[in-house]
Amino acid sequence: MNQLARLQIDGFRSIKSADIPLRALNVLIGANGAGKxxxxxxxxxxxYALSRGFQNPYLLERGPASAILHFGPKETGVVRAELAFATDAGINYYRFTLADSSGDRLTFTKEEVQLHRRGAERPNPAVSLIQHPSDNSGLCELWAENDPTARFAKGFLQRCRVYQFHDTSLTSHFRDYSPVDQGRYLYADGGNLSAVLLDLRGQASDDYTSIVRTLKAVLPWFEDFVLEEEGRKGVLLRWRMTGRGDYxxxxxQLSDGSLRIMALVTLLLLPTDRLPNVIVLDEPELGLHPAAEEVIAGLIKNVARSRQVILSTQSASFIxxxxxxxxxxxxxxxxxSTFTPHTQEELQRWLERYTLSQIWSKNIIGGRP
Structure with a gap:
């Protein structure tokens, strides 16, 4: 499995400098405000950078530059990052630098890819992706497809997705109609959940059945979805209750937690060819019953056999x-912010007497307020 093996970031928000080794499954724990x-x-x-959305909406909504640079431009002038991908051919590197520019903006001033072939003494020469400062990533350009290392980085990163199903308000996309032609992949906010389920029911019925069966295990009142195309409006997330098939x-009429469970279960039981290379989950346990936590954790561990997973949590019971x-x-x-991985071996003496959550609460591994 190709995967992101190491991530080095300097100057980004609370991350002054961090070199983070990554595994197939990565569970970030820590106090509020730690940097997860x-x-x-x-x-x-x-x-956003790979979809020409770095300046707008990313910087417009999550910036400006002074809010992204570590303690602002007076202390930090640039964001630097290096991503190392482990592949059968060797290690592929993608590097970029974002510099403070006029108007409290950030501009790509350096961007390159490089391949260190397996068994080779030295890496290949780095390939520059931009020739001058740019508002957008060079990976957005069509010519980047011509270089195999750039093509790999672009393809991998395009299939790296952050999912956050927190907005379940009455005005959220969850509770609205979804266009039926937008059901191939699940959106980052889960807003096209009904369209995805409709598509699965028709194109991957076994996977759809697995989703329904799993939801019944954690939502005992749930019987099945009722998904019908309603003209131009699309499809709505309708459903039936066990024992009340007439209504x-x-x-x-779904609780916030039920909607989140439906989105999480659907995501984690998607056919492999519909899953991203890297699934990034922001507090997936939010609002879940402990029994549902166990099911979701099991699905996460299962999907991590074929896809890389990075998640953050503050739940002691979840870890x-x-x-x-x-x-x-x-x-x-x-x-x-600092990021410290741990191993079963180094904590074995403690794990013989305590659970992982107890070790965390006792501050043996840090990460407590």
């Missing part, structure tokens, strides 16, 4: 479903 969300936001930056419910090998402790000291 900032690492996840870095992946959002990559998503049709709508998305407005007990994972191994110490999966955990990265995030701490913040004087406004600077």
């Amino acid at each position: 969300s900032n690492l996840i936001d870095f992946f959002r930056l990559l998503n 049709l419910f709508g998305p407005g 007990d479903h994972f191994s110490a090998d999966d955990v990265i402790v995030v701490e913040n000291e004087n406004g600077c």
